[in-house]
Each structure stands twice: as C-alpha cells, then as structure tokens.
Amino acid sequence: MINKLNNTISSKQPIGVFDSGYGGLTILDELIKSMPEYDFIYLGDNARAPYGTRSFDVIYEYTLQAVEKLFSMGCQLVVLACNTASAKALRTIQQRDLPRLAPNRRVLGVIRPSVEVLGSLSKSKHVGVLGTVGTVRSESYLMEMAKLYPDFIVTQEACPTWVPLVENREFENEGGRYFIKKHIESLMAKDELIDTLILACTHYPILQNEIRKVLPDHIKLISQGNIVASSLIDYLERHPEIDEVCSKQGMLKFYTTESISDFEEKASVFLKRELKAQHIALN
Structure with a gap:
C-alpha cells in the first residue's frame, strides 16, 4: 500500500x-x-x-x-x-x-518523551514502570533510561489483568481493586526506594484513582497523556x-x-x- x-x-x-x-x-x-x-x-x-x-x-x-x-x-x-x-x-x-x-x-x-520526564522528576533515581507484558519484556524503558540517565535504577511490573479491568469496567469492584493492589505491592516490594512511577500503558490512567489509594503518598504517579x-x-x-x-x-x-x-x-x-x-x- x-x-x-x-x-x-x-x-x-x-x-x-x-x-x-x-x-x-x-x-x-x-x-x-x-x-x-x-x-x-x-x-x-x-x-x-x-x-x-x-x-x-x-x-x-x-x-x-x-x-x-x-x-x-x-x-x-x-x-x-x-x-x-x-x-x-x-x-x-x-x-x-x-x-x-x-x-x-x-x-x-510515547516512550522517549516519557523517559525524559521520568528522569527530571525523580530525586531518588529509583523509578518504577507499570506496563503490559509486551512492554515490560521489550525492556524499552530500561534501554531508554540507560541512554539518558545511566545512573538510574528502573524496576518494572507487568500488569496483564489491568487492560481487561478497564475495558470491562471492573476496576472499581472488589476483584478489580485486588489486582490493582497486588501489582502495586509487588512493584514496591522489588524496590522500596522508588519515588516516581510511570503508567506505561495508555489504558492505565483510567485506574489512577484506584492506584493512588494503595500507592504511598510520596510517590509521584505519572500519566503519559x-x-x-x-x-x-x-x-x-x-x-x-x-x-x-x-x-x-x-x-x-x-x-x-x-x-x-x-x-x-x-x-x-x-x-x-x-x-x-x-x-x-x-x-
């Protein structure tokens, strides 16, 4: 074509x-x-x-x-x-x-501009990435951070249930909140020094209110829009x-x-x- x-x-x-x-x-x-x-x-x-x-x-x-x-x-x-x-x-x-x-x-x-902002916001130089399995496995955020901010530590968490939660409007019920809490806790257990977190899937901003409820108050939550x-x-x-x-x-x-x-x-x-x-x- x-x-x-x-x-x-x-x-x-x-x-x-x-x-x-x-x-x-x-x-x-x-x-x-x-x-x-x-x-x-x-x-x-x-x-x-x-x-x-x-x-x-x-x-x-x-x-x-x-x-x-x-x-x-x-x-x-x-x-x-x-x-x-x-x-x-x-x-x-x-x-x-x-x-x-x-x-x-x-x-x-959307990845390059997101990484540029991550580096400018984090004070601890420990950042978190929440994304799909494909995005996490590609390690694209890790590679871009290594280019722009080689002294930063990037921790990722794949959240395969989150897109269905959004599209089926199930993120505000008990089951939806369970999976949101599960992945936030899993990410923070990997690195307690994370102070900036990127929603590396364009569905995830719909979940911001629920994420914020279980995310420590001091952590900056970044949406890509x-x-x-x-x-x-x-x-x-x-x-x-x-x-x-x-x-x-x-x-x-x-x-x-x-x-x-x-x-x-x-x-x-x-x-x-x-x-x-x-x-x-x-x-």
Missing part, C-alpha cells in the same frame, strides 16, 4: 493517532486539550487487541499496517499512542521502512515543515477494526463524550 503513495508533502492533512485498542484515547484526549485547533484521525485495531502478549514480529506487522493505512488517508505524521507498539515496532519503522517508503513522513512514539502532548507541540515547533502540513480545523475522526457500536460505547469511557466511528480493515 505505502509504496504506491505520493510521498511529496503537498496538502494539509490530519495527524494520525494509532493504538491497538482504546487506551490511546487517553493520549488523544490530552492532544485535543493541548492542541484544539489541530485535526486528528484516531485508528484503533480493536479486532486484534490486545497487542501486549503478542510477538515482536506480529506487533511490528500490525503496527506497520496501521501506519500505512493512516498514510493512505493523507496523514503526514502518525503518533503511536501505544506503549507496546512503540516498544516493539517504532524503531524498525523509523529506521527501515520510512527512509525507503515514505521519507517525508514521520512516526513518533500530557507528556506526549507537550512533546508533540515541541516537536512541531522544532519542525515547522511538518507543522505546516498539519490541518487545523478542530476535526476529529474515529476508525475501528472491530464493531462500531462496541467502539463507540467503550470509547466514551476514555473520552467522556459521545462519538461516531467508522469501520476500517487493515489486513
């Missing part, structure tokens, strides 16, 4: 935002608040979610398909609002695919040639690879607004 595109930047187009499911809507929500004049297309691969337990090759394949689709819809800039996709596909797409197939287009992720929004604004200021081709009419469009009605219902939990979606196929 992508090799048939005209790679010349010639018209103003929306910014593409991709996630394997619904979590990226927490990123989009902050983008809308911080950049209300910009146009955005959100694409959720809900039919094949979750990505968290899939292999590197499968996640790369699925993510590239989504990027290609957003490019074919005119997007010159795509944000991978998904930690798993950012961890397992972003670098390959940036280094191998874009130079060959779409050199004038850009794909950005405002971090990614600030980072994108900074990126566009530093790359005016990209900003110039971003359309700015405050338009939003939503696409899902799964049931439209299911997407619209669940997406309202994340965006706290009603929306209309369209179905789209990636494979």
Whole structure:
C-alpha cells in the first residue's frame, strides 16, 4: 500500500493517532486539550487487541499496517499512542521502512518523551514502570533510561489483568481493586526506594484513582497523556515543515477494526463524550 503513495508533502492533512485498542484515547484526549485547533484521525485495531502478549514480529506487522493505512488517508505524521507498539515496532519503522517508503513522513512514539520526564522528576533515581507484558519484556524503558540517565535504577511490573479491568469496567469492584493492589505491592516490594512511577500503558490512567489509594503518598504517579502532548507541540515547533502540513480545523475522526457500536460505547469511557466511528480493515 505505502509504496504506491505520493510521498511529496503537498496538502494539509490530519495527524494520525494509532493504538491497538482504546487506551490511546487517553493520549488523544490530552492532544485535543493541548492542541484544539489541530485535526486528528484516531485508528484503533480493536479486532486484534490486545497487542501486549503478542510477538515482536506480529506487533511490528500490525503496527506497520496501521501506519500505512493512516498514510493512505493523507496523514503526514502518525503518533503511536501505544506503549507496546512503540516498544516493539517504532524503531524498525523509523529506521527501515520510512527512509525507503515514505521519507517525508514521520512516526513518533510515547516512550522517549516519557523517559525524559521520568528522569527530571525523580530525586531518588529509583523509578518504577507499570506496563503490559509486551512492554515490560521489550525492556524499552530500561534501554531508554540507560541512554539518558545511566545512573538510574528502573524496576518494572507487568500488569496483564489491568487492560481487561478497564475495558470491562471492573476496576472499581472488589476483584478489580485486588489486582490493582497486588501489582502495586509487588512493584514496591522489588524496590522500596522508588519515588516516581510511570503508567506505561495508555489504558492505565483510567485506574489512577484506584492506584493512588494503595500507592504511598510520596510517590509521584505519572500519566503519559500530557507528556506526549507537550512533546508533540515541541516537536512541531522544532519542525515547522511538518507543522505546516498539519490541518487545523478542530476535526476529529474515529476508525475501528472491530464493531462500531462496541467502539463507540467503550470509547466514551476514555473520552467522556459521545462519538461516531467508522469501520476500517487493515489486513
């Protein structure tokens, strides 16, 4: 698909935002608040979610398909609002695919800007990462921290039950609270010196209130939405040639690879607004 595109930047187009499911809507929500004049297309691969337990090759394949689709819809800039996709596909797409197939287009992720903020906030130099199995196993946060803050100690905790808790709206009942408490206690038992904690999955901000109830008061809890929004604004200021081709009419469009009605219902939990979606196929 992508090799048939005209790679010349010639018209103003929306910014593409991709996630394997619904979590990226927490990123989009902050983008809308911080950049209300910009146009955005959100694409959720809900039919094949979750990505968290899939292999590197499968996640790369699925993510590239989504990027290609957003490019074919005119997007010159795509944000991978998904930690798993950012961890397992972003670098390959940036280094191998874009130079060959779409050199004038850009794909950005959420991990690098999150790590930059982590390092600036922690006083103890001990930070924690809560993420999916895929993100934790990729060790992407460990590698980025090692590059930027080599003297920091990073402790990770995979929370495979948390995404279903959010999507099934079970995080405020007794069973949901049990699994939230279990993973927080497990992380803190690994390193009691942690003073800054990143929610390294875009679903997890929905759980912030419940997490805060069991997290020691002195620990900073970091959500990625405002971090990614600030980072994108900074990126566009530093790359005016990209900003110039971003359309700015405050338009939003939503696409899902799964049931439209299911997407619209669940997406309202994340965006706290009603929306209309369209179905789209990636494979």
